[in-house]
Amino acid sequence: MQDPNADTEWNDILRKKGILPPKEKTQDQVDEEALEQQILLQQESVVKTYESMTLDELNENEDDFSEEDEAAIEMYRQKRLAEWKATQIKNCFGEVVEISGCDYIKEVNKAGEGIWVVLHLYKQGVPLCTLINQHLTELARKFPQTKFLKSISTTCIPNYPDRNLPTIFVYYEGEMKAQYIGPLVFGGMNLKVEELEWRLSESGAVKSDLEENPKKQIEDKLMSSIRSTLPTTRKDSDSEDEN
Structure with missing residues (x-):
């Protein structure tokens, strides 16, 4: 019988179809994903610091940035570029x-x-x-x-x-x-x-x-105008007299 934990194409197909459970991650894989997540969070934190800057301002202050800052800024540039492209695609008609x-x-x-x-x-x-x-x-x-x-x-x-x-x-x-x-x-x-x-x-x-x-x-304005031109009925007059 084939090992269900083996890295084979057949096992990958079975996992995708839910026949086999997801392969358990090794401790090295868990540690690597945790490190990647930590780096991503750090980059996002730096990005938020510079979000108020224009791209020209980022370029002017580029010499003062550390390697971590530069990585975060590049990520921010790519994000802004993707947003701009998405906007251009959506706003491509106009006539x-x-x-x-x-x-x-x-x-x-x-x-x-x-x-x-x-x-x-x-x-x-x-x-x-x-x-x-x-x-x-x-x-x-x-x-x-x-x-x-x-x-x-x-x-x-x-x-x-x-x-x-x-x-x-x-x-x-x-x-x-x-x-x-x-x-x-x-x-x-x-x-x-x-x-x-x-x-x-x-x-x-x-x-x-x-x-x-x-x-x-x-x-609503039309109906209001029509009501204001209608003659007052006897019932309405009696109501006004009682008041």
């Missing part, structure tokens, strides 16, 4: 891009990991479509981490009915998360950019700083 049907799979279904896509199907000459394209242009600049696309409806989906315009599809990692179809959904030409932003934030496509639905504020 509404026109696509055709042949671009659909690449731009939508294969947009990439962690990418939200907002696709507007429209037609020239439809006023609400034009308004939404204007709003999306503004929102694309505000939320550059989201991919905003537009496409003439019948170019993207053959025979797509005009009565369904405007249409907005929201995708995440190629999977549809929300759809807004037809003029009634958007409320007509009174649609404000903040209202569209709120709707997209509800789907998860953008991270809005709006605290509540702007349309609700308008509706």
